[in-house]
Amino acid sequence: MPNYICCENGILLKEQDSFNIEQILECGQCFRFYKNEEMSYRIIARGRELFIKQSENGVFFYPCDINDFENIWVDYFDLNTDYNEIKNAVSTDEIMKKAVEYGEGIRLLNQEPYEALISFIISQNNNIPRIKGIIERMSEKYGTKYGGGYLFPTLEQLKGVSTEEIFELRVGFRARYIRDCLDKLILGEVDLYNTDCSTEELCRELMQIKGVGQKVADCVMLFSMRRREVFPTDVWVKRVMSELYFGGEDTDIKSIHSLAAQKWGKYAGYAQQYLFYYAREEKIGINK
């Protein structure tokens, strides 16, 4: 269990290594976060609104009691995972050593599968600011008001919403994908909470949904289902891998997955996130 102390309206996490709230939230794995000031954020997740303020004293979570901290946020922020072990395991070459050093405070969140699934369907062929905007509009229109914002709408709240109404959120061609996703969840054709199966089987199940291909399925499995061996390969990861591991040659996804599995095995998902953050912040593989 992490080292924390209980304060009046929150929890102060002390001496936590590998925790940088800015890197954790800005590294592209989640969308419902709001920056207040430097190292001070608000998030909406797991049916809560939470403020996080990081300083030299530690990381302060509020409003938050011991129950919520231990039952929700320790899991959400992956606090029982030893990141030193992961960093050592993935640092198999100078490139990854640099990427790990660059994003040393990154943690993989454990998000809610249903929200992650809808969010990453929206993410396809889209950019992060716009993805955030769409999810925000969807929450404001269909979700429950909570604190200073709105919770992500439940399946129950979205079940009767038509494709046309989804389209009005300006999701474009993804409207019918979202509707197909809702239908398959309602019918139980896809069950996000009975996942006692291999990653391959789980991936196949997710990919039954229209608009869910390998990349979206991998993001959902990595960010919300603890499948840390998958290696979501989007344009950024493709670029950085081609640039740094394949001599600048345009490389197909299969070859990238194969190399990732070979180099990083069950920690490939963490390696991917260090590389994604490094590539996007430093714009690796762009113009030159």
Added chain:
DNA sequence: GCCCAGGGAATCG
């Protein structure tokens, strides 16, 4: 106006 975004489905050859 063009290009691109945490891609994937539909269509073509």
Added chain:
DNA sequence: CGATTCCATGGG
């Protein structure tokens, strides 16, 4: 089969 084309929208 693999390769191309199309899909909505908004920021640069």
